Amino acid sequence: MKTLKKSDPEVADLIQKEQGRQENTLMMIPSENIASQAVEEALASSLGNKYAEGYPHKRYYQGNEFVDKVETLAIERAKKLFNVPEANVQALSGSPANFAVYTALLSPGDTIMGLSLSSGGHLTHGAARTASDKYFRSIQYDVGRDGFLDYEKIRKLAKKEKPRLIVAGYTAYPQIIDWKQFASIAKEIGAYLLTDISHIAGLIVAGVYPTPVPYADVIMTTTHKTLRGPRGALILSTKKGLSKDPDLAKKINSAIIPGIQGGPHMNTIAGIGVALKEASKPSFKTYGKQVVKNARALAQELVKQGFELVTGGTTSHLILIDLRNKKLLGNTVAEAFEAAGIVLNRNAVPFDPNPPYYPSGIRLGTPALTSRGMKEKQMKMVARFMNLIVADLQKEKEKLGFMIEDEKKRDKRKTLFLKTKSIKAVLSKVKELTRQFPIKKAY
Numbered sequence: 001m002k003t004l005k006k007s008d009p010e011v012a013d014l015i016q017k018e019q020g021r022q023e024n025t026l027m028m029i030p031s032e033n034i035a036s037q038a039v040e041e042a043l044a045s046s047l048g049n050k051y052a053e054g055y056p057h058k059r060y061y062q063g064n065e066f067v068d069k070v071e072t073l074a075i076e077r078a079k080k081l082f083n084v085p086e087a088n089v090q091a092l093s094g095s096p097a098n099f100a101v102y103t104a105l106l107s108p109g110d111t112i113m114g115l116s117l118s119s120g121g122h123l124t125h126g127a128a129r130t131a132s133d134k135y136f137r138s139i140q141y142d143v144g145r146d147g148f149l150d151y152e153k154i155r156k157l158a159k160k161e162k163p164r165l166i167v168a169g170y171t172a173y174p175q176i177i178d179w180k181q182f183a184s185i186a187k188e189i190g191a192y193l194l195t196d197i198s199h200i201a202g203l204i205v206a207g208v209y210p211t212p213v214p215y216a217d218v219i220m221t222t223t224h225k226t227l228r229g230p231r232g233a234l235i236l237s238t239k240k241g242l243s244k245d246p247d248l249a250k251k252i253n254s255a256i257i258p259g260i261q262g263g264p265h266m267n268t269i270a271g272i273g274v275a276l277k278e279a280s281k282p283s284f285k286t287y288g289k290q291v292v293k294n295a296r297a298l299a300q301e302l303v304k305q306g307f308e309l310v311t312g313g314t315t316s317h318l319i320l321i322d323l324r325n326k327k328l329l330g331n332t333v334a335e336a337f338e339a340a341g342i343v344l345n346r347n348a349v350p351f352d353p354n355p356p357y358y359p360s361g362i363r364l365g366t367p368a369l370t371s372r373g374m375k376e377k378q379m380k381m382v383a384r385f386m387n388l389i390v391a392d393l394q395k396e397k398e399k400l401g402f403m404i405e406d407e408k409k410r411d412k413r414k415t416l417f418l419k420t421k422s423i424k425a426v427l428s429k430v431k432e433l434t435r436q437f438p439i440k441k442a443y
């Protein structure tokens with residue numbers, strides 16, 4: 001960053017500090033990962049200067065000789081990696097990509113059916129106050145009391161409400177989704193099936209999570225989670241979807257532009273191309289396998305330490321801890337963990353009695369730690385760190401009562417956390433661990 005440091009030391013300093021934060025903490029937010037140096041270089045390239053509204057060989061601007069090749073390369077790599085006949089690589093991120101799919105396939109006011117937020121669905125799957133709810137009629141399904149998808153209940157609801165599109169694939173669901181069940185429900189009522197594999201795309205590519213390709217009409221994935229690319233999205237049309245509607249891919253392309261976007265971010269598309277090439281290497285399969293092995297080891301140790309996990313465990317990269325047996329809220333625990341260098345997020349649990357900003361759970365995952373080379377042994381250590389901190393927090397809560405969870409007392413809380421014995425001890429262990437497993441970005 002030599003040039004940036006000289007021309008804008010303020011921004012350079014903040015970037016360096018953020019790099020340091022990532023280097024010195026355990027990134028356990030399951031939707032985060034560490035993209036390679038090669039991806040970062042593509043992102044920071046002069047491709048970002050280019051306006052290229054349209055698609056390869058059909059643009060509204062001149063000067064596309066090279067960006068056409070870049071986009072074609074990314075499209076071809078996406079098609080090959082996911083084994084689908086059509087791919088759009090232009091969506092700016094997962095949320096606009098989902099909206100583009102809705103507008104491509106539906107008319108305003110048509111019914112969509114997705115998993116509720118508190119059960120682990122994404123905002124864009126029809127949550128209240130989102131565009132997916134304002135411009136479409138949204139019906140939400142929930143997981144069962146055990147935290148698992150209840151396919152018969154979903155089928156019943158679908159038959160009653162007759163959505164034109166069903167979304168499967170989530171933000172906070174730790175288990176494997178039965179795509180076949182969803183395909184049969186969608187078929188029964190003549191609905192489209194959109195599978196949102198944003199969280200699990202990398203696991204699918206690695207062969208450790210079932211692919212929805214034979215079952216879905218359209219697949220959407222972000223590119224920056226387990227897939228380990230830049231922030232962006234892919235919209236994939238399957239053979240099944242195209243046999244239902246031969247214009248499907250065309251409709252999706254025009255839902256992106258002119259539907260909801262203008263010029264594509266060509267630097268991001270180059271970065272996506274790079275990430276797709278990385279994901280096609282045998283080493284990515286090893287990575288994906290380790291992500292799941294690590295999550296399983298972490299889950300097992302957390303259970304051993306007395307944590308309650310939604311669904312009892314995980315078969316993916318992600319774990320949802322229900323803290324109600326610890327009598328602590330997700331926000332308090334997430335803040336305390338951050339003080340110790342463990343970064344994850346507060347999260348609702350199914351049928352959460354508490355509001356989303358003060359929820360009963362935390363969500364964590366292993367994609368980024370696995371990218372640093374950590375294995376089961378380190379996961380078990382982290383689970384034990386978590387237990388030490390939670391035990392101390394429970395004692396503090398007994399002494400301090402509600403103060404420990406009062407949102408207005410954030411600064412006081414931070415001071416308290418930084419003085420807490422277990423947090424100080426874990427912070428120094430985390431520093432050791434992060435030094436032992438530096439971020440390498442060479443995949």
Ligand SMILES: Cc1ncc(COP(=O)(O)O)c(C=O)c1O
Nearest residue numbers: 093094095122170171196198222
């Ligand atoms: C399942 C799912 N779909 C869509 C998105 C939206 O992606 P973005 O944040 O890139 O808009 C997310 C992001 O968390 C997600 O988890």
